[in-house]
Each structure stands twice: as structure tokens, then as C-alpha cells.
Amino acid sequence: MNIDFTTATFKDFENIPGLDMMERANAYYDFLDYMKSNGHRYRLQNNTGCSSIMNVTAENTTKEFISFVTSDYLGFTQHPKVKQAAIEGVEKFGAGTAATPLIGGYYSYHNDLEEKIAGFFGRSQDEAVIFTTGYTANSATLQILLQKEDIAIVDMAVHASVYEGCILTNRKTFPHNNLEALEHILKTSENQYRTKLVVIDGVYSQDGDTAPIEEIYQLVKKYNAYLMVDDVHGVGILGKTGRGTIEDTGLLDKIDIITGTFSKTFGNLGGYVIANKKLTNFIRFQSRQQIFSATTPPPTATGIIKAIELIDEEPHWRLKLWDNINYFKKGLDDMGLDTGTTCSAVVPVKIGDPHITGDVGKLLLDHGIYTNPIIYPAVARKDARIRMSVTATHEREHLDKTLNAFEDIKNKLHIAKK
Ligand code: PMP
Secondary structure, three states, rough: OOOOOOOOHHHHHHOOOOOHHHHHHHHHHHHOOOHOOOOOOOOOEEEOOEEEEEEEEEOOOOEEEOOOOOOOOOOHHHHHHHHHHHHHHHHHHHOOOOHHHHHHHOOOHHHHHHHHHHHOOOOHHEEEEOOOHHHHHHHHHHHHOOOOOOOEEEOOOOOHHHHHOOOOOOOEOOOOHHHHHHHHHHHOOOOOOOOOOEEOOOOOOOOOOOHHHHHHHHHHHHHEEEEEEEEEOOOOOOOOOOOOOHHOOOOOOOOOOOEOOOOOOOOOOOOEEEEEEHHHHHHHHHHHHHHHOOOOOHHHHHHHHHHHHHHHHHHHHHHHHOOOOHHHHHHHHHHEEOOOOOOEEEEEEEOOHHHHHHHHHHOOOOOOOEOOOEEEOOOOOOOOEEEEEEEOOOOOHHHHHHHHHHHHHHHHHOOOOO
């Protein structure tokens, strides 16, 4: 085995030529040992529920941290009305479904949840399908809609679940948000494929920037293609009424497929697909993940239904979130740090070098701040960053303490923009 642990990344262990599965697992085990003994962290343990203040076990100590690691953007994981709705779900329907949706595991609360999420986007119940996770919503939808005669044309920064969804079909990627490159692929793919489906995110998960949806929609129509938008980081946050990145473009009822998650703004677990009812019908009854896998349990479904209602009933959470985002981003920008092109609740501090990024992450922990250092393969090798998710439950004092920590670390490690 020829892997140098000092420069290796987790990706290097996916496939090592000549090593069988057990030998690869052994090599990986040794690598993790090496990482741990050199002070690297790869997973911390949260001892309390999801919150902007978390009790965390990090490097053998357990203490309270200000947390920026969850996508609980509006704080709905802990909202008393969401918790109450989940409790009522268990009391009324029990703990689980014990069957897959097509053979007895489709319950009234699944119907209610589909109706609620479809209604949220101004659609009828039969235009929504729910999945166990957002990951499955993307991968299952693409796997059943596109076959080897078709093509997915994807922005290179889309989520891993989209890439997984393309393993049975043809795939071409275009550089992030690059309209010229997208048009070139659309033009050169004309008449070559049966279906051309362009797949983008509304908000990109590592940079927090948005897609130029209107321009992409125009191109897609010009070349007789279809458009799928994964808006997991936009829904509940962007748009006049929180319907996400697409809302203010006026295209909510025109995008062919919208996918999302219940694990971020809605504070729970699950995914959904919104599309024309013929498409949702096809996905609902044909996708292997619907046929062979159980779906959302009762407390999850009833909790999500309440969270969806809260977007309209309690819009002050969204306003507070935006106050926090604007305050925090301005503080980081003012001190010369590079927050890139974000226009959402995902706020990165771009550093570049993966080792310095790891050091920044450790120093932040020393200051009592819990963030995620993001390195290759989640981002390009020289584009490492500290990734933070701002939430409505952060208070000013949390943000100020974090800004002070960055000021201190900036001076120690020289991480300001040149
Ligand atoms: N799409 C994007 C852009 C994401 O960031 C994520 C979650 N990291 C997903 C899909 C998958 O969502 P879930 O966690 O519900 O599987």
C-alpha cells in the first residue's frame, strides 16, 4: 500500500488498487488512528439536542460550545409546537410504519404531509412525493426518470445525492453557475439524448450562493430540456414568504421538478419532490426506494406538518435569521475575511489551505466555537474553508463572541484576504 498518511485525505481510501475490502478497511483504520493521534478530529459528539449552544465532546473534553454546525435554520427542532405535534403523532399512530408505502405502509399522516408540502408550494397533494431523506429524494428521482438513453446536465457544485442519482444515466457537468458552458452542453447534446434534464441547487451548500435560476430556465426551454432544482438550503429562508430561491423569480409553478429536505429548515428528517402529477405518480409507483423501503414514521410526519405551518404562522423567525446573517457576515467582511459569494444562511470563511483551515477549526474550538472545517473532496483541494450555518436561535452575544474569536485567530494565522 502506497498511501502517505501525512498528505492523504479520506477520498484516497475509497479504492486502493489491489487491496480487497478487508485490506482497504484495515488501511483506513490505521489512517484514522494516525489522524486521531495527530490531534485531527473527524467526528464530534453532541450530548444535547440540536441548538445554537451545544454540549459537545471534543478531543476528550466535554463542554458547552456555540454551534454553527447544524442547518436548523429557524430553530424548529426545538420549537414547543413541533415537539408537541410529534408527541401527538406517536400517541395517535404509534412509533413506526412497519411496511413500505406500496404494500400497506402508506398512512393518513403521509397523505397529510404530502398535502401540506404541496400546498406550501401552491400545488395539490398528488403533485408531491415524500421520501425518507432529502438524499433519497434526489437520487431516487433521478434514477427512475433517467436511463441510458438520457442525460443529466449538472452544475459541478450540486450535492452528492445528485451525482449518485446519475449513475444509471449519462452525465455532463458544467463549471459552477457558468451559463456559457451550460449552453454549450445543451447545444452539443441536441438530438443525441432522449431526455435532457438540467440539475442545479437553489442555494449551494458549501458557498451559500444561489443559482441564476431565471437565466438557466430560459436556456433549458430554448433547448427543449427540463429543469430540476434542489432547494434544500433555500426553502424557509429565501423568497418573500419563505418558499425558497425560486419564489421571487415567479417560476415556482414552472420549474419541472423541485426537490427538498425536511432535515434543515423544517427541523426534522425526510425529503420531498414537487412536480407535475404524472411525474410524481411515476416516481411514487416506480421508484425502487418507494417500492422496497419504508418511509416517514408518525412523529416525524406530524412534527414536519407543524413546522411547515410555522413558516407562515411565525414569520418572525425568518426575520431574526436574516438579522443574524446580515450582522454576522458584515462583521466577518469588515475584518477582511473572505465570505465569498454567500447570500444565504450558509456563511463560509474561505481560507484555501486545508491544514491552516484545520488549525482555524481547532483554535475556534479553544474559543468555545464549534464549526466545520471543510476540505477536499467536499470542496476543491485549494478551496478549504470554515463553513458555518447561522440560525434564528443565535443571539447577538453568540455572534459577537465568534467574531472576536475570528479577530484573534485572523491575527495569529494571517487568514485575512490579501
Ligand atoms: N441536497 C443538498 C444541497 C444538501 O446539502 C443535503 C444535505 N446535506 C441534501 C440534499 C440531503 O438532504 P438530507 O440530509 O435530508 O438527506
